[in-house]
Amino acid sequence: MAFIDFDNINISARKKGLKEIDFNKLREILLNGYNCVGCSVYLPDKLKSLIPHIQKSGLSVSIVSPNKSVDGRLIFDLLVNAYRNTFDVAIIASGDRDYIPVIEHRKSQGKKVKIASFESALSHGVRFVADEVLLLDDRLTDLSRFKRVYFCPECGKEFTDSHKYFNGYTPKCPDCYSKTKSKDM
Numbered sequence: 001m002a003f004i005d006f007d008n009i010n011i012s013a014r015k016k017g018l019k020e021i022d023f024n025k026l027r028e029i030l031l032n033g034y035n036c037v038g039c040s041v042y043l044p045d046k047l048k049s050l051i052p053h054i055q056k057s058g059l060s061v062s063i064v065s066p067n068k069s070v071d072g073r074l075i076f077d078l079l080v081n082a083y084r085n086t087f088d089v090a091i092i093a094s095g096d097r098d099y100i101p102v103i104e105h106r107k108s109q110g111k112k113v114k115i116a117s118f119e120s121a122l123s124h125g126v127r128f129v130a131d132e133v134l135l136l137d138d139r140l141t142d143l144s145r146f147k148r149v150y151f152c153p154e155c156g157k158e159f160t161d162s163h164k165y166f167n168g169y170t171p172k173c174p175d176c177y178s179k180t181k182s183k184d185m
């Protein structure tokens with residue numbers, strides 16, 4: 001079961017230049033290989049305009065009112081579902097240290113907890129206690145809702161990139177780019 005602390009993910013994503021997250025892709029990345037029994041996005045009240053977009057991607061949304069804490073709500077849901085034994089592996093998309101006690105609790109019951117976070121938002125404690133850490137930094141292009149289509153100047157292949165380059169500069173496709181890099185070494 002996946003629990004997404006949206007603010008935590010979004011703040012780091014924006015710092016990395018990612019303006020809008022593709023929630024379908026995010027779910028796919030988080031659940032990679034796991035059977036999905038539920039995927040919830042926890043949103044602070046101020047971001048409720050995102051609800052239709054998130055629901056269209058097939059995820060459920062929990063809105064947290066302005067004076068309540070998002071992590072408190074997420075932890076409550078996680079524990080209620082754990083008590084009902086509805087899931088096995090907990091996937092938490094956040095690197096916030098507030099989740100350390102709940103991660104430790106799950107682990108003390110012999111259950112697995114996977115964390116997905118951007119490196120800048122990943123606290124040392126979380127990195128230490130989680131069974132598995134997925135760094136979202138490596139998946140930045142996949143996570144972008146808006147992808148630009150380029151044609152590689154070297155091999156002519158079409159590819160997508162979320163990055164906007166300077167006028168007149170055409171990037172090489174990832175294959176040609178890595179070839180150039182390995183030649184340099």
Ligand SMILES: [Zn+2]
Pocket residue numbers: 152153154155156157172173174175176177
């Ligand atoms: Zn190429």
